[in-house]
Amino acid sequence: MKHVPSVAVEAKSSKNVITTAMVDSWCKSIQENTSLGAVRALMKAYRTACHYGDDSGDDNANQLSIMSSSVFNKIMLFVLSEMDGILRGLLKLPPSGGKKETLLDLMSTRLWKNYNHLVKSYLGNSLHVLNQMTDTKMISFTLRRLRYSSIFLAAYPALLRKYVKVVLHFWGSGGGALPVVSLLFLRDLCLQFGSDCIDDCFKGMYKAYVLNCQSFTATKLQHIQFLGNCFTELLRVDPGAAYQHAFIFIRQLAMILRETTTRTKKNSKLSFKELFRKVYGWKFMNCLELWTGAICAYSSEADLKPLAYPLTQIITATARLVPTAQYFPLRLWCIKMLNRIAASTGTFIPVSLLLLEMLEIKELHRPPTGGVGEAVDFRTMLRVKKSALKTRAFQEMCVFSVIEELTEHLAQWSYSAAFFELSFVPTVQLREFCKSTKVERFRREMRQLIRQIEANCEFTNKKRMSVAILPNDPGAASLLEDEKMKGSSPLSQYATVLRERAQQRNDSVTQSSVIVGERTSIFGSKITDDDEQDDSVNEEGVTAFNSGWLPGSDSTISHAEKVKEKKKRKRSQEEAAFDEDVVEELILSSDEDEDSMSDVQELEDTEEKPVISKRQKMNQQPLAGLSNLSKKKRKSKSKKANKKKGKN
Numbered sequence: 001m002k003h004v005p006s007v008a009v010e011a012k013s014s015k016n017v018i019t020t021a022m023v024d025s026w027c028k029s030i031q032e033n034t035s036l037g038a039v040r041a042l043m044k045a046y047r048t049a050c051h052y053g054d055d056s057g058d059d060n061a062n063q064l065s066i067m068s069s070s071v072f073n074k075i076m077l078f079v080l081s082e083m084d085g086i087l088r089g090l091l092k093l094p095p096s097g098g099k100k101e102t103l104l105d106l107m108s109t110r111l112w113k114n115y116n117h118l119v120k121s122y123l124g125n126s127l128h129v130l131n132q133m134t135d136t137k138m139i140s141f142t143l144r145r146l147r148y149s150s151i152f153l154a155a156y157p158a159l160l161r162k163y164v165k166v167v168l169h170f171w172g173s174g175g176g177a178l179p180v181v182s183l184l185f186l187r188d189l190c191l192q193f194g195s196d197c198i199d200d201c202f203k204g205m206y207k208a209y210v211l212n213c214q215s216f217t218a219t220k221l222q223h224i225q226f227l228g229n230c231f232t233e234l235l236r237v238d239p240g241a242a243y244q245h246a247f248i249f250i251r252q253l254a255m256i257l258r259e260t261t262t263r264t265k266k267n268s269k270l271s272f273k274e275l276f277r278k279v280y281g282w283k284f285m286n287c288l289e290l291w292t293g294a295i296c297a298y299s300s301e302a303d304l305k306p307l308a309y310p311l312t313q314i315i316t317a318t319a320r321l322v323p324t325a326q327y328f329p330l331r332l333w334c335i336k337m338l339n340r341i342a343a344s345t346g347t348f349i350p351v352s353l354l355l356l357e358m359l360e361i362k363e364l365h366r367p368p369t370g371g372v373g374e375a376v377d378f379r380t381m382l383r384v385k386k387s388a389l390k391t392r393a394f395q396e397m398c399v400f401s402v403i404e405e406l407t408e409h410l411a412q413w414s415y416s417a418a419f420f421e422l423s424f425v426p427t428v429q430l431r432e433f434c435k436s437t438k439v440e441r442f443r444r445e446m447r448q449l450i451r452q453i454e455a456n457c458e459f460t461n462k463k464r465m466s467v468a469i470l471p472n473d474p475g476a477a478s479l480l481e482d483e484k485m486k487g488s489s490p491l492s493q494y495a496t497v498l499r500e501r502a503q504q505r506n507d508s509v510t511q512s513s514v515i516v517g518e519r520t521s522i523f524g525s526k527i528t529d530d531d532e533q534d535d536s537v538n539e540e541g542v543t544a545f546n547s548g549w550l551p552g553s554d555s556t557i558s559h560a561e562k563v564k565e566k567k568k569r570k571r572s573q574e575e576a577a578f579d580e581d582v583v584e585e586l587i588l589s590s591d592e593d594e595d596s597m598s599d600v601q602e603l604e605d606t607e608e609k610p611v612i613s614k615r616q617k618m619n620q621q622p623l624a625g626l627s628n629l630s631k632k633k634r635k636s637k638s639k640k641a642n643k644k645k646g647k648n
Contacts, residue, residue: 017065018045023074030086039086042079043121049075050129052551073545076129080145083122087149090115098151100192107155119152123159130166132551139170140181141545147185151192164189164200171230172208183230190237198238202245205231206290213286217380224286232294239303242294246307250291253284254314261317279318280382285333288315292337296344308345312338319354325361325389325398329378332401339408351409352426355402359433364399366438368392379506399442400505403449404498407491410453414489415480419460423453455490 026042029035048065049072088095091111093102106112126146133139153160164186171182186205190198209227216224235242260275278284291311298304319334335354342349373391376384378401388394406426413422427450434446463480483489487496 018048018071018075020068020071020074023071023078027078030082034086034089036090039090039118042075043118045075046079047121047125050125050132050551053132054551069550072550077545079122080126080142084145084149087115087119087122087152090118096148098192100151100154100194103151103154112155116155120156120159123149123152123156123163127159127162127166129551136174136176136178138545139174140176140178143167143170143178143181143185147181147188150185150188153189154193157196160189160193160197161200164197164204168201168204168208171205172212172227179226179230183233187234187237190234194238195241198241199245201234202241205234206245206249209290210283210287213282216282216286221379228286228290228293231290232297235294235298235304239298239301242298243303243307246291246294246304249287250307250311250314253287253291254310256284257314257317257321261321276322279321280327280330282382284318285330285382288318288334288337292340296340299344305345308341308347312341312349315341316349316354323357325363326383326386328358328398328401329384330382331358332378332405333382335405339405339412342409343412348413352406355406355409356426356429358398358402359429363389364395364433364439364442365436368395375508377506395439396441399445400502403445404502407449407452407495407498410456411489411491411495414456414491415460415484417460417464417479420457423457427453449494452490452494459489 023042023045026038026045029038030042052072085095087093091106093106107116123146126142130139130142133142150163153163167182167185171179171186174182186201190201209224209231212220212224212227235246256275256278260279288311291307292315295304295308295311299308315334315337319331323331331354335351338349338351338354341347342351368390370387370390371392373388373393376388376393376397378397384394410419410423410426413419416422430446430450430453434443434450437443437446460480463483467479480489487493
């Protein structure tokens with residue numbers, strides 16, 4: 001008698017199994033006459049597909065269930081491709097686009113009351129399945145389709161915040177085309193909702209960028225540059241809000257640097273080592289690089305241009321913090337940033353002083369004693385080892401880099417009427433270097449640069465002598481404007497030659513030609529064209545949803561382990577909360593490797609001591625005591641022996 005109800009339940013539950021025929025019938029009725037019953041049935045099936053594999057305490061007999069991955073793929077592909085148009089048709093909205101105000105006005109109508117549950121179900125279930133997806137192509141296609149329905153998030157602020165967090169995670173950790181798709185999604189949200197999500201997007205992208213800069217290699221260089229370009233592109237949405245955030249973050253960098261330079265034993269709880277690691281680390285330097293790129297990109301904007309001066313002061317102080325030969329790569333990075341700021345803003349920055357100081361080290365004035373050495377790539381290091389300072393590769397890289405950056409600096413002012421006065425001190429010091437150095441190839445390079453500077457002085461003086469103009473005359477700035485448009489000065493042409501040589505050298509030093517983010521680092525028309533064709537071509541969706549994957553199918557863990565994973569996710573979400581007060585401690589933390597600790601110890605001229613655990617100390621103390629006792633016994637024995645000899 002007990003077995004009959006179970007058979008009835010099984011028969012009833014088998015009727016609720018979703019089949020391919022059922023999905024095809026719903027899709028057909030929706031496409032032909034937009035049947036509301038079919039839309040509701042399909043949305044129930046979509047919810048079941050998105051929550052497949054979840055633990056639920058409801059009665060399974062009253063629920064739909066999916067038995068195959070083909071049914072799941074068909075439901076997901078149709079709903080993501082067509083549901084935006086269906087909802088817009090039911091709510092009588094335009095086929096694409098829309099404004100936040102239009103949707104807010106719609107929320108008070110009867111149409112919204114009748115169909116808002118479909119909108120919320122579509123957005124909420126899509127967000128749930130996004131958290132379960134692991135395939136990059138599947139996530140990219142889902143975000144592309146949801147991007148068209150992002151205007152509906154204006155009615156659900158809680159969902160909007162969740163979408164921002166999820167998309168920020170995909171932008172920072174995704175591969176392939178996923179970062180580009182995520183950027184476009186976030187940009188649309190910022191344009192549509194303004195201050196409701198701009199602050200969260202700026203803070204979240206900045207944090208994700210910094211977290212990606214914990215380590216730096218040649219294979220990661222272009223990907224980090226791409227993330228920086230994405231952040232710079234998003235700042236264009238609201239320059240006013242961008243200035244406020246840029247001011248806060250640049251001020252945090254200045255505070256960290258000030259704490260390092262003005263630290264005393266009384267006013268700081270942290271040691272010099274910990275403070276030093278904050279400044280001379282990849283995170284701090286990449287933050288400077290990020291804001292340098294942003295200010296150079298918007299140097300003509302009245303909002304961000306005033307930040308060029310404080311950023312220049314921070315970069316200059318960072319370059320002078322530890323003026324040793326081991327940190328020449330970091331100093332050259334700072335000099336390149338200063339040259340870029342000077343070129344974009346048209347302001348004079350005394351970069352030549354930082355460069356000429358580098359030529360005063362002893363290693364550059366004597367032949368290398370460390371052999372040829374390995375190839376040195378200053379782009380992927382902040383510090384070189386002591387053993388590499390006396391190698392030929394390091395010395396050549398130093399001299400060539402100084403020549404290239406000094407040429408870039410002087411080429412920016414090669415059309416100025418004051419070029420002769422500006423280049424006088426660098427020319428004198430370059431001649432002194434030629435006299436003091438014993439390396440012939442360095443003399444040859446320096447003499448070539450001196451000849452170009454002298455030729456440029458003749459070029460500018462000839463024009464200056466032909467015109468009667470005073471130094472304080474505003475017309476002096478545009479004295480060589482025509483020549484500048486043509487790029488005909490000797491130093492400009494020489495700088496072009498050096499850039500080509502530097503590019504060839506960097507290409508030869510690069511360890512791998514396959515770089516992460518190589519394709520996604522290009523902002524071009526191809527991405528836009530593909531994005532516009534998503535409405536007519538669903539080949540990408542067919543490719544993405546053409547596997548046997550189901551939500552929860554790749555997890556073979558127990559229920560207790562699932563609960564633990566949920567708790568970990570909650571903790572990570574709490575740690576990722578956008579708290580303005582803890583951005584400095586959370587992002588710019590000193591978590592570098594042991595190599596940076598040894599750097600600081602070398603700078604302080606202290607010997608590195610081995611790390612001894614408590615157990616080792618406990619074990620060593622008795623041994624030390626025994627050794628002391630043995631010494632005392634030896635002394636006492638020797639004294640007794642001496643006394644006996646004296647008596648005898």
